[in-house]
Amino acid sequence: MEFAHRSKSGRLRAFAFVLAGVAAVAGCGAGSQSARPYRGTSYGGASAVTVASVSGGSGGDYGAEADSTSSRSRVDESPSAAMPTGSGVTASFPSPQAPSAAARTMTGVVTQRATTTPPATTSNSQASREPARTPDTSTQRMLIYTASMALMVDQVTASIDRAVAVAIEAGGFLAQRTDNSVQLRIPSPRFRDVFASLERLGDVQSRSVQAEDVSEQFHDLEVQLTNLRSVQHRLQEFLTRANNITEMLNVERELERISAQIDQIEGRMHFLQNRAQLSTISLALSPRPVVVLHGPDPVPHATMYLPSPQMSLAIDWLRELGLPRLLQLR
């Protein structure tokens, strides 16, 4: 600037202008420093706890983020920032879009910090940024067994009762029952034994067994759940250090969204676990055309369905042999 060529009053005005600029810059620095919850330790000092614990970053990693947070903090804290009243800067409330923008920014920050490579400075940050180690499930497969069988039996109702008893004895339970069918839930370790026992109830007409491997799907859900819980924990820490209502609302909104995702994933995992822990066996029973005998009755009524004889000797008394005649007392 050409101070030398101006009048004294002009120099005074220029000097006042420079002072105002310096004051404005100083105010920016103060406001930024007050937004410590969003800064790394290199910026905020001892009070910047939450972000440091999450990111543990050096200043260089968060330079750009710091700029965005500082600008956000200016917007958010303008009502309460200690702006110099004499600087001519007008304090204003944040616009309605600002909170969401801030939330998006914060979410982006959280997400970014959650995915960047953690430096070897803070053990807490490193542990929180890496996906939590889940138990090694690579060798334990999660299989969902579903089986169906069609049986021909003498007495359908009694056979269904017997099938239910077999299931209960194995630690299972009846899931569904009709006049000629039953669905059983059996602990998966007992699946084979129970299936073999049910086969002995009658003549097997058809059978099918399906095993669905949901190990990978379940593991993916575990990883997602772990990451979401990590994010949830960090948001809860943010919430405790929120400086105003707007920040609190933003954090709570994100917490609600994360919680909903966690509930959804947990529900899906519980569903898969239940299906894998309890196998499903469906039985369809039909009556067998057999001799119907009434045992202890004094005069039992016997009905026999005889197929065509494969061999016939000319000896009549041979055809008199059999249970119906034997048990028909007189």
Next chain:
Amino acid sequence: MKTPSNIIRHTLLTVASLALLAVASSGCGSLRLRTPDGFARLPDQAPNYQLRSVSADGVVLAVRAQPNRVEGSLAFWSEAIDRTVRADANYVGIATAEVHTTAGLAGRRLEYVVGDAATGHRYWIAVFVTHAQVYVIETGGAHGPFDRARPELERAIRSFSPG
């Protein structure tokens, strides 16, 4: 000295002896089978059965005797009976055993099941053959009562005597 009374006595004795001999040769009236413990013998089972007894829970034991007109052997008759019974698909043959009576008569026991293990029946046929007769000892009943009576049934079969 042959007096009229002596002649009459001698004639009566001869006739009686002949009658007894006829009955003995036919074998029908002299066969014996021990009634198992817990069983009651039923009267008047002819002509289908020579003997029949029943337990309180419905197990039945019966003997029938048929003339061996074709002079078949034990192997023939046991095979013929087995094929005839199994011609009905309801009967499932589960075992065959050689049996002997206490008198030394060799026979064969054919074992069947009808229905499933929970609600079905057991059915045995023990076959004994002489040159004149075929003896068929049948026994059957529901699984539970039959299994409980099994020792007595085996003992009764061993006691069989065609006479």
